[in-house]
Amino acid sequence: MKPETIDKLVTESLAIEAESALEAGTIGYMARAMVQATMPHKKTTELVHQRSNGDFHLTMMAAPDIGLPYGSTPRLMLAWIGAEAIKTQQRELILGRSMSDFLRELGLIPSGGRWGSITRLKDQSSRLFTCAISTHYYGSHTGGTRLVSKAPFGLGDADLWWTAKTPEQAGLFHSTLMLSKEFYDEIASAPVPVDTRVLKMLKRSPLALDVYCWLTYRIYTLNMGRRPVVTIPWGSLQLQFGAGYPVDTKQGQRNFKKAFIEQLKKIHVLAYQDAKFEIGEKGLTLFKSPPALPPRQHKTIT
Numbered sequence: 001m002k003p004e005t006i007d008k009l010v011t012e013s014l015a016i017e018a019e020s021a022l023e024a025g026t027i028g029y030m031a032r033a034m035v036q037a038t039m040p041h042k043k044t045t046e047l048v049h050q051r052s053n054g055d056f057h058l059t060m061m062a063a064p065d066i067g068l069p070y071g072s073t074p075r076l077m078l079a080w081i082g083a084e085a086i087k088t089q090q091r092e093l094i095l096g097r098s099m100s101d102f103l104r105e106l107g108l109i110p111s112g113g114r115w116g117s118i119t120r121l122k123d124q125s126s127r128l129f130t131c132a133i134s135t136h137y138y139g140s141h142t143g144g145t146r147l148v149s150k151a152p153f154g155l156g157d158a159d160l161w162w163t164a165k166t167p168e169q170a171g172l173f174h175s176t177l178m179l180s181k182e183f184y185d186e187i188a189s190a191p192v193p194v195d196t197r198v199l200k201m202l203k204r205s206p207l208a209l210d211v212y213c214w215l216t217y218r219i220y221t222l223n224m225g226r227r228p229v230v231t232i233p234w235g236s237l238q239l240q241f242g243a244g245y246p247v248d249t250k251q252g253q254r255n256f257k258k259a260f261i262e263q264l265k266k267i268h269v270l271a272y273q274d275a276k277f278e279i280g281e282k283g284l285t286l287f288k289s290p291p292a293l294p295p296r297q298h299k300t301i302t
Contacts, residue, residue, distance in 0.1 A: 021195040029082030029191035040070040041206040069127035076106040095175040107200030129158040153182035208263040216292040233283040
């Protein structure tokens with residue numbers, strides 16, 4: 001990492017420490033299903049994406065002519081969508097009149113060209129809003145096996161009036177997103193609070209975004225339980241996060257473990273120093289720790 005990049009991250013981290021997320025107005029929310037298992041990190045030609053976390057399984061199905069969402073942009077979009085749904089307690093969300101305004105909401109600088117943020121937002125919006133999501137859970141229940149499943153559902157219906165050619169220009173109408181009832185209920189029932197300043201700081205790495213959201217959620221659930229400690233095997237973490245590393249080869253397993261630990265340590269130093277964990281040969285051990293966001297820094301939909 002370049003020295004100037006490190007300096008920038010440290011400065012942002014100190015700013016986060018100086019002001020709570022509540023005071024800064026930077027609390028975002030992720031749907032629990034998208035934290036328990038994650039979407040693709042890189043572009044893929046596959047139309048079906050599956051991840052598992054113990055007995056929980058997530059499946060994303062893409063429109064054949066569009067493809068699956070991937071990378072940091074849709075993750076930032078999901079945090080913004082969750083925050084707006086919680087704040088407004090409405091399924092219909094206003095995305096804004098211009099593409100540039102919305103990019104700035106996500107912490108992205110509007111830029112054109114093939115690899116620019118404008119092109120990415122247009123592409124990832126199409127991918128995110130057209131894919132179908134389904135979840136199922138297998139678990140023991142009164143001596144038998146219980147299956148809880150949700151039929152495929154989309155995030156919602158987007159009505160975008162933006163134009164990539166003139167991203168600064170406001171349209172005649174606001175661009176809107178009508179969340180599907182299923183996705184709105186997913187956010188409303190168990191939202192995972194995150195600090196959007198941290199997400200923007202980590203936006204260069206989809207894996208870092210996923211690890212931060214998961215660590216925030218996992219320590220919260222650990223604090224709520226009776227056990228003070230839990231160890232998650234590396235193989236289980238790889239099935240949950242994926243990140244494009246083969247799960248069936250030793251090299252793929254080593255590469256995933258190395259990448260995960262690198263992002264975990266970065267998050268620990270820059271964003272969540274109170275998190276208590278131990279990196280072991282067989283897995284990652286988490287201990288009860290102060291929450292990433294102190295109690296009452298967030299609310300849920302009632």
